[in-house]
Amino acid sequence: MSEATINNWKSKYGGLEVSEARRLRELESENAKLKRLLADTMLDNVALKDLLAENV
Numbered sequence: 909m910s911e912a913t914i915n916n917w918k919s920k921y922g923g924l925e926v927s928e929a930r931r932l933r934e935l936e937s938e939n940a941k942l943k944r945l946l947a948d949t950m951l952d953n954v955a956l957k958d959l960l961a962e963n964v
Contacts, residue, residue, distance in 0.1 A: 921929045 921932070924932065
């Protein structure tokens with residue numbers, strides 16, 4: 909593990925308790941999942957609009 913990685917972790921999680929850091933990681937993971945779901949939904953929406961435009 910590089911020293912830069914350790915410094916990044918310290919700056920990100922330095923003042924947090926273990927439970928807080930764990931919760932932060934969980935929230936970041938959930939946020940990433942929700943962003944993927946939103947992107948997929950937006951792509952589906954565009955595809956449906958394109959399909960409707962072709963049928964008109």
